[in-house]
Amino acid sequence: MDHPGPTTRIPDEPPRSARPQPGGPVRRPGGRSAEVRRRVLAAVRTHLVEHGYDALSVDAVADRSGVHRTTVYRRWRDVGGLLADVLAEATSDDWRPPDTGTLAGDLVAVNREVHAALTADPPVTTALIAASFRSAPAADALRTFWIDRYDRCAVIVARGVARGETPARTDPRRLLVAATAPLYHELLLLRTPADPHLADRAARDAATAARAGAFTD
Amino acid sequence: MDHPGPTTRIPDEPPRSARPQPGGPVRRPGGRSAEVRRRVLAAVRTHLVEHGYDALSVDAVADRSGVHRTTVYRRWRDVGGLLADVLAEATSDDWRPPDTGTLAGDLVAVNREVHAALTADPPVTTALIAASFRSAPAADALRTFWIDRYDRCAVIVARGVARGETPARTDPRRLLVAATAPLYHELLLLRTPADPHLADRAARDAATAARAGAFTD
DNA sequence: ATGCTATCGCTACTCCAGTCGCGTTAAGCA
DNA sequence: TGCTTAACGCGACTGGAGTAGCGATAGCAT
Numbered sequence: 001m002d003h004p005g006p007t008t009r010i011p012d013e014p015p016r017s018a019r020p021q022p023g024g025p026v027r028r029p030g031g032r033s034a035e036v037r038r039r040v041l042a043a044v045r046t047h048l049v050e051h052g053y054d055a056l057s058v059d060a061v062a063d064r065s066g067v068h069r070t071t072v073y074r075r076w077r078d079v080g081g082l083l084a085d086v087l088a089e090a091t092s093d094d095w096r097p098p099d100t101g102t103l104a105g106d107l108v109a110v111n112r113e114v115h116a117a118l119t120a121d122p123p124v125t126t127a128l129i130a131a132s133f134r135s136a137p138a139a140d141a142l143r144t145f146w147i148d149r150y151d152r153c154a155v156i157v158a159r160g161v162a163r164g165e166t167p168a169r170t171d172p173r174r175l176l177v178a179a180t181a182p183l184y185h186e187l188l189l190l191r192t193p194a195d196p197h198l199a200d201r202a203a204r205d206a207a208t209a210a211r212a213g214a215f216t217d
Numbered sequence: 218m219d220h221p222g223p224t225t226r227i228p229d230e231p232p233r234s235a236r237p238q239p240g241g242p243v244r245r246p247g248g249r250s251a252e253v254r255r256r257v258l259a260a261v262r263t264h265l266v267e268h269g270y271d272a273l274s275v276d277a278v279a280d281r282s283g284v285h286r287t288t289v290y291r292r293w294r295d296v297g298g299l300l301a302d303v304l305a306e307a308t309s310d311d312w313r314p315p316d317t318g319t320l321a322g323d324l325v326a327v328n329r330e331v332h333a334a335l336t337a338d339p340p341v342t343t344a345l346i347a348a349s350f351r352s353a354p355a356a357d358a359l360r361t362f363w364i365d366r367y368d369r370c371a372v373i374v375a376r377g378v379a380r381g382e383t384p385a386r387t388d389p390r391r392l393l394v395a396a397t398a399p400l401y402h403e404l405l406l407l408r409t410p411a412d413p414h415l416a417d418r419a420a421r422d423a424a425t426a427a428r429a430g431a432f433t434d
Numbered sequence: 435a436t437g438c439t440a441t442c443g444c445t446a447c448t449c450c451a452g453t454c455g456c457g458t459t460a461a462g463c464a
Numbered sequence: 465t466g467c468t469t470a471a472c473g474c475g476a477c478t479g480g481a482g483t484a485g486c487g488a489t490a491g492c493a494t
Contacts, residue, residue: 031460031461031462031471032459032460032461032471032472033460033461033470033471033472036471036472054351057450057451058451058452059450059451067472067473068472068473068474069451069452069473070452070453070454070472070473070474070475071471071472071473073451073452073453074471074472075471078451078452129350129406130350130351132406133346133347133350134271134347134351139408142406143407143408146406146407174399174418174422177399177402177403177407178395178399178419178422180402181398181399181401181402181403182391182394182395182398184398184401184402184406185394185397185398185401185402186394186398188406189346189349189359189363189401189405190360190363190394191356191360201391201434202395204431205391205395205426205431205432206426206431208426208429208430208431209422209423209425209426209429209431211429212425212426212428212429212431213425214421214422214423214425214426214429215422217418248441248490248491248492249440249441249442249489249490249491250440250441250442250490253441253442274480274481275481275482276480276481284442284443285442285443285444286443286482287442287443287444287445287482287483287484288441288442288443290481290482290483291441291442292441295481295482
């Protein structure tokens with residue numbers, strides 16, 4: 001599943017105030033509004049890397065980005081809104097689930113992406129999930145994202161059915177949740193130290209279950 | 218797994234200030250300290266029922282319990298500490314995992330308890346989990362609780378092995394996490410509406426997986 | 435009954451999250 | 465080029481989370 005992961009690049013922070021250029025006005029693609037957004041989101045990512053989620057605040061982001069705190073409150077409402085926007089910026093509309101040729105392979109690939117997102121630096125995904133318990137914008141963004149991603153991944157199960165790897169009546173979402181839920185549970189709720197085999201094991205356990213007829217009524 | 222559930226009884230809130238009784242001093246079993254604790258924890262539960270987790274605060278609990286806010290901060294540190302103590306009060310040292318005669322039956326029984334806890338009123342468990350992202354006392358209490366409960370449930374898997382329902386090499390914790398994680402994932406992270414069949418399905422899916430040799434390396 | 439200690443209550447304080455009103459400025463359009 | 469509007473900056477404000485110091489009181493031991 002597509003989450004912001006370690007390959008998400010942090011763009012350089014632009015200068016605090018753009019200086020007039022020789023020969024013409026300062027160029028601001030997307031207008032002042034877009035530049036404000038770029039600076040603010042860059043500040044969120046940098047602050048997360050350096051200080052973690054607990055230290056993330058609207059004031060901290062405003063100070064680092066040079067955008068006034070009132071503007072940040074006005075546009076993003078709270079820390080959760082900031083994180084939701086960082087996620088929105090980082091995720092790709094054209095993301096597609098992996099296609100490795102086997103159900104287990106696809107689930108392993110998805111779980112590796114989820115694992116990478118949950119252990120990434122900056123910890124955007126874990127921060128957004130934590131924020132979702134306190135912030136409506138964060139909860140909304142997360143729900144929307146997950147609905148979309150679980151929908152897109154249904155094709156993994158359809159391929160499995162087509163290959164005869166799993167019964168035709170397999171509930172796709174139920175299987176996908178079974179594959180991914182242990183990662184979220186272990187890393188976010190139980191807070192167990194990251195186990196490099198966790199993602200693959202959970203995926204393979206789910207594939208074994210599917211083959212055996214689980215996830216069907 | 219033992220969570221405070223709908224059967225947890227809310228004791229009546231004692232009067233704000235105990236009045237001298239005819240013929241002798243006010244009786245305070247456990248001393249003033251114990252009475253303060255009873256009143257504070259009762260206030261936490263009542264406030265959760267009436268206003269939910271978002272409205273829970275140290276000041277609200279102090280007002281409702283008649284215990285000074287400084288005392289509440291001093292003893293419980295934050296809202297998470299309050300919720301951790303409510304959990305401690307409600308959980309039973311002698312809880313044992315269910316023993317229904319089958320692996321699937323045991324997992325279903327555990328999952329029903331987890332489901333009851335996650336959908337209970339007052340929502341102590343969900344509140345504590347939400348608070349654990351912000352409060353060290355809450356995170357510590359939850360971790361300790363879960364380590365204990367997953368350990369105690371290992372016997373469910375041992376019985377399954379003894380009955381020949383699952384291979385001898387089955388990893389107990391991995392199976393238990395696979396059975397319970399979808400409930401937490403759906404109800405707390407994905408926030409999907411409570412599905413009466415969720416608990417049973419997740420449990421049976423895990424039992425099917427175990428029978429098929431999942432959760433072994 | 436008295437003294438000591440742990441616990442609690444009280445008030446004032448700091449700091450931070452969040453908001454408001456108003457002026458400034460960027461940007462688009464006629 | 466000028467006007468209008470949207471977005472931003474600024475400073476002041478409110479309310480709530482959290483803390484500190486000190487006095488009062490409950491409870492226990494002598």
